[in-house]
Amino acid sequence: MTRTIDTRTVMVVLSVLTMVGCSGASVGSSGPSVTFAPVPTASSATAGTGAGSGSAPMPAIAATTTTPATPTPATPATPAPGTASATTPTSDGGTATTSPGGTPDPTSVAPVVAAPGPTPTAVIVDFAKVDLPVGISSRPGDERMFVATQDGTVVPVAPDGTVGAPVLDVTALTDDDGERGLLGLAFHPTDPLAYIDYTAADTGNTHIEEFTVAADGTFDAASRRAVLEIEQPYANHNGGQLAFGPDGDLYIGMGDGGAGGDPQRRALDAADLLGKILRIDPRATGDQPYTVPADNPFVGVSGAKPEIWSVGLRNPFRFSFDPATNDLWIADVGQNAWEEIDVAWAADGGGRGANFGWSAFEGNHRYNDEQPTTAAIPPIHEYAHGDAGCSISGGARYRGNVIPSLQGWYVYADYCSGQVRALQIVDRAAGAEVLLGTPGAVSSVSVGPDGELYVTSVGNNAIGKIVAA
Numbered sequence: 278m279t280r281t282i283d284t285r286t287v288m289v290v291l292s293v294l295t296m297v298g299c300s301g302a303s304v305g306s307s308g309p310s311v312t313f314a315p316v317p318t319a320s321s322a323t324a325g326t327g328a329g330s331g332s333a334p335m336p337a338i339a340a341t342t343t344t345p346a347t348p349t350p351a352t353p354a355t356p357a358p359g360t361a362s363a364t365t366p367t368s369d370g371g372t373a374t375t376s377p378g379g380t381p382d383p384t385s386v387a388p389v390v391a392a393p394g395p396t397p398t399a400v401i402v403d404f405a406k407v408d409l410p411v412g413i414s415s416r417p418g419d420e421r422m423f424v425a426t427q428d429g430t431v432v433p434v435a436p437d438g439t440v441g442a443p444v445l446d447v448t449a450l451t452d453d454d455g456e457r458g459l460l461g462l463a464f465h466p467t468d469p470l471a472y473i474d475y476t477a478a479d480t481g482n483t484h485i486e487e488f489t490v491a492a493d494g495t496f497d498a499a500s501r502r503a504v505l506e507i508e509q510p511y512a513n514h515n516g517g518q519l520a521f522g523p524d525g526d527l528y529i530g531m532g533d534g535g536a537g538g539d540p541q542r543r544a545l546d547a548a549d550l551l552g553k554i555l556r557i558d559p560r561a562t563g564d565q566p567y568t569v570p571a572d573n574p575f576v577g578v579s580g581a582k583p584e585i586w587s588v589g590l591r592n593p594f595r596f597s598f599d600p601a602t603n604d605l606w607i608a609d610v611g612q613n614a615w616e617e618i619d620v621a622w623a624a625d626g627g628g629r630g631a632n633f634g635w636s637a638f639e640g641n642h643r644y645n646d647e648q649p650t651t652a653a654i655p656p657i658h659e660y661a662h663g664d665a666g667c668s669i670s671g672g673a674r675y676r677g678n679v680i681p682s683l684q685g686w687y688v689y690a691d692y693c694s695g696q697v698r699a700l701q702i703v704d705r706a707a708g709a710e711v712l713l714g715t716p717g718a719v720s721s722v723s724v725g726p727d728g729e730l731y732v733t734s735v736g737n738n739a740i741g742k743i744v745a746a
C-alpha cells in the first residue's frame with residue numbers, strides 16, 4: 278500500500294491518502310489518452326539527428342555527447358550511459374565516483390568533495406506573507422515578483438515585500454488538494470502573454486492556458502485560451518513547472534501520472550506525455566493552439582509525441598535554467614528511497630532526447646527491473662530518505678550579486694525535512710553541501726526578478742529571501 282502513496286502526499290494532507298488509494302484502485306491499466314488538439318507535422322524536421330526509431334515501449338534516445346563547449350583538463354566526462362560506474366576528476370584534484378545505476382549499495386553515492394574556496398555563509402530571512410505559495414515568476418520589465426498560489430491566484434510582490442492584490446484568480450477552476458492546484462506560471466519573454474499550469478477541479482487533468490497581460494501586470498480574464506490539456510490518471514505526480522528556455526520555447530514538467538512505481542510504465546514511453554519534460558511554442562498560430570519546434574527530438578518519429586523534450590522523469594515539480602550557462606537543472610521527486618537532482622547540460626543538447634532514468638532507476642538505483650537501462654543519465658546528486666527529507670523541491674544555481682560565497686552553488690529544498698540546502702558544483706560533479714535554514718514545507722527555491730534566490734513555503738505561508746549571513 279505504501280508504494281501507491283507519494284511521499285509528498287503523505288506530508289501534505291492525510292485525507293488525500295484515501296483519494297490516492299481510491300483512484301489507484303479505480304483506474305485500469307490502459308494508458309491515458311491525450312486530449313490536446315492536433316499539432317502540425319514538421320515534415321522537414323531533422324529527426325534523424327537523434328530521434329531514433331521510437332519503437333515502443335522504449336524509444337531510442339539521443340545519446341548525450343561528451344563534448345563540452347569549452348573543455349578543460351578539469352572537466353569530467355559525462356559518465357557513459359549504461360556503464361557500471363565512472364570516476365571523474367574534480368577541480369581540486371580529487372575524484373568523485375558516480376554510479377549511473379544498477380547499484381543498490383548506498384555507499385555508491387557520490388562522496389562529499391573537499392572543495393576549495395569559502396563555504397557560503399547565507400541565511401533565509403522573512404520576505405513576504407503569501408498563503409500557499411508554490412512558485413515565483415518574473416515578468417520582463419517588471420521589478421515585482423509574481424507568486425503562484427496553490428489555491429489558484431497570482432499575486433505580485435514588490436521589492437520591499439509588499440504584497441499586492443491578485444492579478445489573476447482561477448480559484449474556481451482548480452482545487453488545492455494534495456499535489457493538485459495551480460502549480461506553474463511563466464511569462465512570455467517577448468510577448469504580453471502569461472501561461473499557467475493547473476489541475477482542473479472537476480477532472481484533475483493538467484491544463485495549460487494563456488492570458489494576455491496588461492501593462493500594469495493585470496491578467497485579462499476574458500483572454501483565457503486553452504493551450505494544452507493532459508489527462509491525469511491519478512491524483513499525484515502532476516509536475517507543474519513552466520519555464521521559458523533560452524530558446525524562447527516553453528518547457529513543461531509533467532509527472533508520471535501518479536499512484537506509485539510508474540504502474541503503467543509511462544515515464545520511458547515516448548507515446549505518452551507523462552513522466553517527461555515537454556517543449557512547445559505555446560502561442561497560437563492560425564487554428565493551432567500551439568506549435569512544436571521542428572527540432573524537438575521526436576518530431577517525425579512514428580508513435581511518439583512530438584512535444585517531448587526529455588524522458589524518464591517521475592515528478593519534475595520544479596526545474597530551472599541556469600542563466601549563466603543555459604543548463605537545465607531538474608529536481609525529480611523520488612519514490613520511497615532516493616531524491617535526485619538531474620542536469621541537462623546545454624553543451625550536450627540541453628536535454629534534447631535525454632533519458633533521466635525513471636522508472637528503470639530511482640536515483641542511481643535499479644527500480645523496475647524490466648524497464649530498459651539504455652542511455653539513462655544518472656543524477657548529479659541524490660540523497661536517501663531520512664533526516665535529509667523525502668521529497669525534493671528544486672532549485673536554482675545562485676547567480677546573484679550579493680552573496681559571493683554562494684556563487685554557482687545549487688540551492689534546493691526538501692519538502693519533508695523543511696531544509697534548504699546549498700550544493701557546491703565543481704565542474705560537472707556535486708561537492709560540499711551546506712544547510713542554509715529550515716523554513717518548513719518548502720515548495721520551491723526560485724530566482725527573483727533581482728537575480729537573488731527566494732524560498733516559497735506552503736508550511737509557513739511565507740516567502741523567504743536568501744541573504745548573506
Ligand SMILES: [Ca+2]
Pocket residue numbers: 589609617619633634635638639640655656
Ligand atoms: Ca532519474
